[in-house]
Amino acid sequence: xxxxxxxxxxxxxxxxxxxxxxxxxxxxxxxxxxxxxxxxxxxxxxxxxxxxxxxxxxxxxxxxxxxxxxxxxxxxxxxxxxxxxxxxxxxxxxxxxxxxxxxxxxxxxxxxxxxxxxxxxxxxxxxxxxxxxxxxxxxxxxxxxxxxxxxxxxxxxxxxxxxxxxxxxxxxxxxxxxxxxxxxxxxxxxxxxxxxxxxxxxxxxxxxxxxxxxxxxxxxxxxxxxxxxxxxxxxxxxxxxxxxxxxxxxxxxxxxxxxxxxxxxxxxxxxxxxxxxxxxxxxxxxxxxxxxxxxxxxxxxxxxxxxxxxxxxxxxxxxxxxxxxxxxxxxxxxxxxxxxxxxxxxxxxxxxxxxxxxxxxxxxxxxxxxxxxxxxxxxxxxxxxxxxxxxxxxxxxxxxxxxxxxxxxxxxxxxxxxxxxxxxxx
Numbered sequence: 282x283x284x285x286x287x288x289x290x291x292x293x294x295x296x297x298x299x300x301x302x303x304x305x306x307x308x309x310x311x312x313x314x315x316x317x318x319x320x321x322x323x324x325x326x327x328x329x330x331x332x333x334x335x336x337x338x339x340x341x342x343x344x345x346x347x348x349x350x351x352x353x354x355x356x357x358x359x360x361x362x363x364x365x366x367x368x369x370x371x372x373x374x375x376x377x378x379x380x381x382x383x384x385x386x387x388x389x390x391x392x393x394x395x396x397x398x399x400x401x402x403x404x405x406x407x408x409x410x411x412x413x414x415x416x417x418x419x420x421x422x423x424x425x426x427x428x429x430x431x432x433x434x435x436x437x438x439x440x441x442x443x444x445x446x447x448x449x450x451x452x453x454x455x456x457x458x459x460x461x462x463x464x465x466x467x468x469x470x471x472x473x474x475x476x477x478x479x480x481x482x483x484x485x486x487x488x489x490x491x492x493x494x495x496x497x498x499x500x501x502x503x504x505x506x507x508x509x510x511x512x513x514x515x516x517x518x519x520x521x522x523x524x525x526x527x528x529x530x531x532x533x534x535x536x537x538x539x540x541x542x543x544x545x546x547x548x549x550x551x552x553x554x555x556x557x558x559x560x561x562x563x564x565x566x567x568x569x570x571x572x573x574x575x576x577x578x579x580x581x582x583x584x585x586x587x588x589x590x591x592x593x594x595x596x597x598x599x600x601x602x603x604x605x606x607x608x609x610x611x612x613x614x615x616x617x618x619x620x621x622x623x624x625x626x627x628x629x630x631x632x633x634x635x636x637x638x639x640x641x642x643x644x645x646x647x648x649x650x651x652x653x654x655x656x657x658x659x660x661x662x663x664x665x666x667x668x669x670x671x672x673x674x675x676x677x678x679x680x681x682x683x684x685x686x687x688x689x690x691x692x693x694x695x696x697x698x699x700x701x702x703x704x705x706x707x
Contacts, residue, residue, distance in 0.1 A: 309414045310350045310373050312406060313338065314399050316421045316452070317358025321390040323422065325453055330422055331390050334452070338385055338420075343378040350374055352406065353381055356399045357392035364395045364427035367402050373410070396421065396465065397429025400438060400447070407443045411650075415445040417469070422452040424461040431461065435469035446471040505561055506703040510536045515554075522553040522680075535571075536698040540580045540683035542690075546617055548590030555587065556679040560648075561705045568645045569681050570661065570699045575600035575610075577692035580685050584644040586653070588677040593617050594670055596644050596655035599686075600694075614655035614667040625668030627657070679703065 315338070321331040342351065352373035360366045370384040371377075400417070407415045417438070425431050435447050447469025451462045459475060466473035508516055510531050515521070521529070528539040529552040536554070543550040560567075569584045583597035598612035616623040643658040655667045683696045 309416070310352075310407070310410050311416045311418060312352045312354060312373055312403055314354045314356065314403065314417060314419045315385065315388065316394065316423075317355045317388045317390045318392055318394045318423065318426070319357070319361070319390050320394075320423055323453065330452060331388065334420060335385050335388070339378075339382040342381045342385075351381060353384055354399065354403065355384075355388050356395055358388045358390060359392070361392045364393055364429075365398060366392050367395060367399045369402070369406070373406060393426045394421065394423050395427040395429060396425045396431035396461075397434045398427065400431055400434040400465075400469075404438055404441055404443075404445075407441075407445050411443045413444065415443055416471075417445065417447045418450065419447060419462075419465065420450045420452060421462060422454060422458075424454075424458040432464040432468045435465045435467075439468065439470040445469075449473050451475045502704050502706055504702060505565065505705045506556070506558055507700065508702075509700040510534055510698065518556060518558045520555040520557050522555050523549060523551045525551045528552055534699070537695060538683050538698070539693050539695050540685050542685045542688060544684065544686060545583070545585065545587070545593055545595060546590055546622075550682055550684040553587070553680050553682040553684075556701075560586075560677075560679060560703065562675075564647075564649045564706055566645060566647045566704045566706075567679055567702070568643060568704075569701045570641070570643050571697050572641050572699070573694060573696045574640070575694050577685070577690050577694045579687045579690050580683060580694040582642070582644070582683045582696050583681065584646055584655075585680040585682075586646065586672075586677040587680040591617075591619055592676060593680075594646070594653055594655075594672060594677075596646055596657070596667065598642070598644070598657065612655075612657050612667055614670055616670045616672065618672075623670060625655070625670070627665065627667040 315334065317331070321334070322329050324330075325333065350373050351371075352369070353371040354367065354369050356367045358366065359368065371381050396419070400419070403417050438445050438447055447466060448471040449462045449466040449469075451459050451473065454462060454475070459473075463473045506518075508518070511534050513531055515531055515536070523543070525541060528541060530537050538552050538554075541551040567584065571582070573582055578601050579599055581597040581599040583595050585593050585595035585597075587593040587595075593616075595615045595617070596612070597615065598610055600610050610628060612627045614625040614627075641659060643661045643664075645656040645658070645664065647654045647656065651673050652669050652671055654669045656664045657667065658664045679701070681698060681701060683694065
């Protein structure tokens with residue numbers, strides 16, 4: 282069959298429509314797998330296909346938005362007969378056009394076309410990117426030549442639970458070659474692009490463009506737990522640790538606690554409210570809303586994930602007198618593990634607190650995988666992160682409370698908790 286000539290301009294159109302001037306979500310990760318097999322020295326329009334690919338891809342990479350993470354893999358570029366000649370040249374990271382272009386330009390086609398093995402090597406790369414929008418773009422001018430089953434591997438990638446799609450660009454391929462490349466795209470939940478019929482090519486690219494740039498559906502948020510402290514007694518889902526009944530009460534839809542001396546790291550905080558209902562097994566967001574007027578220094582208000590005095594994560598804020606007739610309100614994210622503290626620090630805005638007035642506060646802890654982010658807000662709408670902590674093993678129960686951390690503190694600070702909420706994202 283006589284092959285139709287394919288220009289560099291047409292090949293550029295394939296890739297530009299895929300990832301070009303339309304904004305892509307910040308959580309998009311793209312791994313290009315480029316053909317470095319010997320057949321890429323074949324001539325089209327008087328130019329070797331590999332030279333066309335280098336020129337076009339380099340141009341594309343320089344135009345990608347900075348918030349798109351890009352990586353590069355190649356096969357067949359180092360050895361003539363090695364079916365495992367697959368190399369990750371640039372790990373997926375924020376787009377660095379110069380670095381990627383340098384690696385692309387260094388490719389010298391030599392060997393075979395191990396499509397199946399190349400796709401297999403891409404899966405571990407996306408394992409840590411679970412839940413994001415992940416794409417493989419396989420560029421090939423032929424079919425598998427190492428006895429593998431790339432269609433089967435593509436299906437495995439699509440079913441790996443990492444939200445991965447495999448798109449395929451067929452570069453000057455025959456009918457038999459195209460059939461296999463189409464199969465890879467189909468089994469990989471992606472699309473196939475073929476530069477043969479211009480009209481069909483544009484239609485296909487328009488559809489793929491929609492798929493690539495389409496925002497994923499917003500996660501469905503469900504309330505897993507909520508307590509607004511209605512009534513005059515604590516609900517049975519709370520355990521009061523180190524109870525001191527003279528210094529806490531439920532009244533008028535609020536939980537009121539007056540802090541006493543104690544430390545989470547000593548396990549002696551009075552009236553710590555520990556949620557007995559287990560937290561969800563997946564990702565969740567816990568939020569507490571309340572108000573406070575600080576009448577004493579070093580009296581933290583906290584939201585914590587508490588196992589025991591040797592292991593907890595906590596977001597807490599408190600007030601200290603800065604010596605200039607004003608209060609500072611530091612807010613900390615703390616990981617305490619076997620006597621070692623990791624602490625991230627922030628601060629509430631000064632205008633948020635005026636002595637003698639009660640100011641609303643919101644504390645939030647968000648779990649995503651093994652990462653925990655502590656955030657704060659003064660209105661429940663605009664949030665500011667204190668920082669991200671990592672805990673590799675799931676542990677603990679949700680806890681709220683207040684305590685005094687220094688024996689030198691004079692006075693007391695009553696804290697009102699309006700509600701506590703735990704949400705899950707489906």
